[in-house]
Amino acid sequence: MGKRRRVAERRKTSPAVLAGGAIAVVAVGAAVAGYALYGGSSAAEDRGRSTSAGEKRVKTGPLSAKEVATASRAFLTAWQQGSVAGAAAATDDAAAAREVLTGYTEKARVRDVTLTAGSPTGAEVPFSVKGTVTHGKLSEPLVYDSALTVVRRETDGEPVVAWRPSVVHPDLKDGDTLVTGEAGIPPIKALDRDGGELTTATYPSLGPVLDSLREKYGKTAGGKAGIELRVVRDKKSKSAEKTLLELSKGTPGTVRTTLDPALQAAAEEQVARKARSSVVVLRASTGEILAAANASKGFNTAFQGSLAPGSTMKVITSSLLIEKGLASADKAHPCPKYFTYGGWKFQNDDKFLIKDGTFKASFARSCNTAFISQAPELDDDSLTEQAQQVFGLGLNNWSVGVSTFDGAVPVQSKAQMAAELIGQGGVRMNPLNMASVSATVKSGVFHQPYLVSPEVDGRKLATAARTMSAGTLAQLRDLMSYTAAYGTAAEAMAGVSGDVGAKTGSAEVDNQKKPNGWFTAYRGDLAAAGVVQAAGHGGETAGPIVAALLKLGG
Structure with a gap:
């Protein structure tokens, strides 16, 4: 009788574990599920332990396609559902990720985010971002592409997203911030030596130059700031601020350069x-x-x-x-x-x-x-x-x-x-x-x-x-x-x-x-x-x- 009861108990346990695994994969982006998988909860820690009490088994070896898919889905789904904690916990630097992801909503004012993963190349997963940037009664669609890389977490070898700010937006570097509001610097209209306008449409490599010209002369060239989404650089950065999206156009000032068209x-x-x-x-x-x-x-x-x-x-x-x-x-x-x-x-x-x-x-x-x-x-x-x-x-x-x-x-x-x-x-x-x-x-x-x-x-x-x-x-x-x-x-x-x-x-x-x-x-x-x-x-x-x-x- 005791033997039959133990066999029955084992049969009941196996389907429960499988069902739990299936639910975790499907709902991995939900705040609770995402955090349980990647946030260091007692359940996750238990799975990482070896049979010896008090020791952890650290996973090693190349990442499988399933691990890459699961880890990337955990991050992207949590981010899309607005779970900053869940998305941050699915990375290898939760504190840094939480700060940038929080700013994405509160400072950049990006709403209704839809994230669509592309086909992975090894551990790298490209994805597209579609959202809406709002400021008062103004709103504009935001569309861009980014990518993430899955790595093994050092502490237990679990697959997580390698955190870097460029995951959230490719123009972000360490210490940078996305901000939507009145531009700190009015726009400029840069001219060549003959008076023709310099644009990246005509001269593709002038993007950094035009950004730097605006940063130096925007406040003195006579323009008026508009409302825009921009990258505010870290104080130590040598790069100029960059406008990503205009919600309302400012009035540009004019700066003439020495460039020969x-x-x-x-x-x-x-x-x-x-x-x-x-x-x-x-x-x-x-x-x-x-x-x-x-x-x-x-x-x-x-x-x-x-x-x-x-x-x-x-x-x-x-x-x-x-x-x-x-x-x-x-x-x-x-x-x-x-x-x-x-x-x-x-x-x-x-x-x-x-x-x-x-x-x-x-x-x-x-x-x-x-x-x-x-x-x-x-x-x-x-x-x-x-x-x-x-x-x-x-x-x-x-x-x-x-x-x-x-x-x-x-x-x-x-x-x-x-x-x-x-x-x-x-x-x-x-x-x-x-x-x-x-x-x-x-x-x-x-x-x-x-x-x-x-x-x-x-x-x-x-x-x-x-x-x-x-x-x-x-x-x-x-x-x-x-x-x-x-x-x-x-x-x-x-x-x-x-x-x-x-x-x-x-x-x-x-x-x-x-x-x-x-x-x-x-x-x-x-x-x-x-x-x-x-x-x-x-x-x-x-x-x-x-x-x-x-x-x-x-």
Whole structure:
């Protein structure tokens, strides 16, 4: 009798567990069910325990398709049903998720959210968002796409959503907030140098530039704020606020820029052909920015990138060596296959060497050891001072009219100092910085680049402490001219006529198969620079982009 009762009890238990599992899957988005599955309740903890009292069994191994589907459904369903607690508990950082999700409802005022999951790719699940943003009597539909990634929670290995703010909206970063209300900054109408309107419809890569212009000039350009949904950036962020949706249009103020419409259109066309490419064109005699474009629309690498510039840095290093009497264009200069300094063994691309060659030959062929071999004769701060005092770089004092990174050449010693001579180590630049380097060589004096005339707001542009001597400048121009005609830049610069000069660069990056390709050059009164990340040598990648733009003017 006792045995039959135990068998009957086991039969009753099994269907109950199965039914409970089915209900949990179907109703996993409900506040209670979602929290029970992922919130660390006693039931969830019990499932994670091993047979030994007091120990937990942590799940490991790749996520199954079922685990990805269940975890993503738990998060999305709870969010759609308005259960902030349930959705937050379905992530690996409930506190951070709760803050952003609460703000989505209370500050962004998004209502009636519908979330539709797409087909997963491994642990990543794309989904679409449809909702309504309301403010008083105003309302507008909100539609966008996002994605989430499922991971195993560290404490017990249960599948949960990896929390990051971009899950809620792809434009959100850590510390950012979505807010609907009167815009903190009135809109602007940005114009090119000829008075034509600049829009992302015509110039796709100008989004970050237009956002930055609005942030700087919106309150002074004479516009009136409207009601909009926008991204308010974290105080530490360098990115500008971004408008996502307008519920009522404000009245824009007007800001005129220095951009040349023909050059900007050509720059957009060029970067569209090369993934991860960026380019800047300047007027060498004034510093006016005539074009700036990026293949990637989300970040303005052209102005804000911080990348090792590779051998384009040799333009600055050459000016230093010539000034100090350590090199002269037409005099003999060593270019060995290897040179060891500070415990590092440096070599040239393909381990070439130049026997009985001149410094001009080493510059044109981009011989690394020709520069590294002079490291023992330099002070640790020599290159830093040259970059700052002659080329205006690394002082963080440019006033362009939008947010920029102004280059960095930190003082370093031994091997790291030597690496900086060839644009590696701690040196960091972007196309704006390197276009300015070519502009300084062409004009003979540093002119701080600018996108908005200082006459608009009376701001003061940065200046350099000194200029190169006439002799140093003449040699530097000779080096760049020779490189454009006969050196590593010759193929890209073929067909670019007139008074020209150029320098190529390739910057090695850890864990990257191909180097970043750099190219900086001038023609007449135009100076330009470009980079193509993870693509190969600069003469073959960034060179054609820069050369195509230089052909349009000068």
